Amino acid sequence: MAVFLSTFANRIDKKGRVSVPATFRAALEQERSGGVILYPSFKHPCLEGCGDERIEQIAESIDALDAFSEEAENLQTILADSVRLTIDGDGRIMLPKDLADFAGMGETAMFVGLGKSFQVWEPAAFDAHRNAARQRARDKGATLRIVKPSDGGGR
Incomplete structure (x- = not known):
């Protein structure tokens, strides 16, 4: 599985198109x-x-x-609300208005790598979220046990 890393701020044009970071596109291509x-x-x-x-x-x-179960029903909304977007020849996607509105995006989308997935934020909201997460980690003395990667078939 590909890994999404780093944070990128990309401008959303007037038609709602935004460039997917090149490293994210490469990760998506890697997993076909x-x-x-x-x-x-x-x-x-x-x-x-x-x-x-x-x-x-x-x-x-x-x-x-x-x-x-109620848990299954709740989580199935992920699939119901998911949208598959095609990346055009210039590396852009057309960001659906309802999704952009949900995230409160204006002129800029912040792509945030999370490893096996990523998030897209309104930049100021992401800055506040990142600062709060870092503070929680400091307050709780967060640690991370490093595990060996599973055998991904030679990847």
Whole structure:
């Protein structure tokens, strides 16, 4: 699976097009994704983004839940609200207005790499979120145990 890293601020043009960062496009190509998948975040005022491999993992994880449970029903909205966007020849996607409105985006979209997925934020909202997350990590003395990567078939 490809890895999404770094943070990029890209301008949204008047037609709603925004350039997907080149490293994100390369990661999507590496996993042979058919474009970008975006959906509204459950936790934050932003969009969650991924490629085909990750959305398939999400669908399989939801399918593993009790089919008629409230938890499954809640999480199925991820799939219902997901939009697959094609990347044009200039590396841009057409950002749907309802998704841009959900995330409060104006003229700029902040692409934030999260490893196996990414988020798209309104820049000021992301700055506030990042600062709060860093403060929580400092306050709690956050640590990270490094695990060996799983065998991804030679990737």
